Amino acid sequence: METALPIGIILVTGLVLAIVAQWRDWRPPLWAALAAGVVVRVVLMFFAAGDSHQPVDFVNSFKPAGEAVLNGQDPVLASNGGWHFLPTIPYVYGILLWLGIPWEWTGRIVTVASDIVLIPLVAKLAGGPKASLRAFQYALNPLALMVACLHGQVEPVALVFGVAAFVVARSPATPARMDVRATVGQAVAEHGWSGLPRWGLRTLGQSLRPGPGDRAELRRSAWAGVLMGLALCAKSWPIWLVPGMLLLLPRLRYRITALFCTGAVPVFFLVTLPVFAGTSIQQIPEVIDTIRAIRPIVGEWGWTPHFTGGDWALRDDLATFGTYLIYACVVAAIFLWWRADPIDMTLAILLIFMVVTPRLGAQYLLWFMPFLVARPTRFAWPVIIGVSVWAGYGYLYMTQYTDTAWWLLHRDWSRASIVLLPVLLAAMPWGRRTPPGPEQAGPAAPTSPARMSPV
Structure with a gap:
């Protein structure tokens, strides 16, 4: 990459400004944060698009998917497995290519535009008096800039819809979510164990009946679900965001609505493949199999490179063990942060995923970044600096x-990532596993209380 030096200078300058903003408590207006984010992203995109080096997957996987749409072919099948997600983003690629925009720009316009929209969404996610500071810090976040502008990876597209779903699902100035365990304990004390089933059925019935402002709440829940469904159309990993989004909604009735809409959007894009992508009905099962097929490539990050010598390897044993470990740790995170703010629970899920996952690309580290920047923990900045340096x-x-020299560097780079695992673990919101007390909660509090729910 010939432009590595000017790009590196821009990234380091942005990181320093973000740290100084934290130290000096700068709170620039949102328009200033947005302007800074737009300028730096456009400049970096200009450097990256004009460079002779282009990421392998950006050229060999994403570009064929966009060209397939342009040629009226199925983007999943025509890309020879290079694109194994729903065709939502390739549709946009195809439109931009049809307009005659070169691929080096087309592939990045989608991700850069999404990352720009994330700047005000991070402010909304943060809330409170420091919202504009968090937006400014995300606008200059080195990892976000590299993933969106240099790599052209689609993580920002999934995140812009996922974070927007959280913003829509959360309503301002709502009471703290009911402690389910305490509520059940109170029910047992009042009705006894024999009366608990009847109390549970009555409570369930209440949660399913219309309440005050039901139509507006249903509409908000449906929109939150549609946005989360679009996130799942970009990539499959936003499934980890769904529990937090659902818990932000006030009642079971609205959570069911959001969950239905979340699933309906990917189904829509799947069944309309014959209309928009030229896929025959007989090919749809093959498309589904291709989307579901994930090769067990390990050795890029964390604990697996120490079993592969720092090289990529197809290891079913490591991938299978790591997958089960992810499931167990995610369930544990949901249990430990069940009473917490759903945004904190989501941050815990994403961070523990990074600690235990057997397979990861540098772009995966962007998953938790909007949540960590919006609601920083004690070790947030060591994580931001650490993953940015490693990815950079x-x-x-x-x-x-290239070739042998690159692979030799890769061996040390991938194995060095294990140093970041304890830092990621320490950055989890350990001190926010319970909701803030009445003396902590106030109109200026940066936390985002979830809504009271009888279920």
């Missing part, structure tokens, strides 16, 4: 080399 080494320094 891969994006900027290693791209100066």
Whole structure:
């Protein structure tokens, strides 16, 4: 990458400004944060699009998917497995290519535009008097800039819809979510164990009946679900965001509505493949199989490179063990943060995923970034700096080399990532596993209380 030096200078400058803003408690207006984010992203996109080095998946996987749409072919099948998600983003690729925009720009316009929209969404997610500071810090976040502008990876597209779903699902100035365990304990004390089933059925019935402002709440829940469904159309990983989004809604009735809409959107894009992508009905099962097929490539990050010598490897044993470990740790995170703010629970889920996952690309580290920037923990900045340095080494320094030299660097780079695992673990919101007390909660509090729910 010939432009690594100017890009590196921009990234480091942005990181320093974000840290100084934290230290000096700068709170620039949102328009200033948005302007800074737009300028730096456009400049970086200009450098990346004009560079002779282009990421392998950006050229060999994403571009064929966009060209397939342009040629009236199925983007999943025509890309030879390079694109194994729903065709939502390739539709946009195809439109931009049809307009005659070169691929080096087309593939990045989608991700850069999404990352720009994330800036005000991070402010909304943060809330409180420091919302504009958080937006400014995300606008200059090095990892976000590298993933969106250099790599052209689609994580920002999934995140813009996922974070928007959280913003829509959360209503301002709502009471704290009911402690389910305490409520059940109170019910047992009042009705006894024999009366608990009857109390549970009555409570369930109440949660399913219309309440005050029911139509507006149903509409809000449906929109939150549609946005989360669009996030799942971009990539499959936003499934980890769904529990937090549902818990932000006030009652079971609205959660069911949101969950239905979340699932309906991917189904819509799947069944309309014959209309928009030229896929025959007989090919749809093959498309589904291709989307579901994930090769067990490990050795890029965390604990698996120490079993592969720092190289990529197809290891079913490591991938299977790591998958079960993810499931167990995610369930544990949901249990431990069940009483917490749903945004904190989501942050815990995403961080523990990064700690235990057997397979990861540098772009995966962006998953938790909007949530961590919006609601920073004690070790937030060591994580932001650490993952940015690690990813930057891969994006900027290693791209100066090819073939054998690159692979030798990769061995040390992938194995060095294990140093970040305890930092990620420490950055989990351990001190926010319970909702704030009345003396902590106030109109200026940065926390985002969830809504009271009888179920």
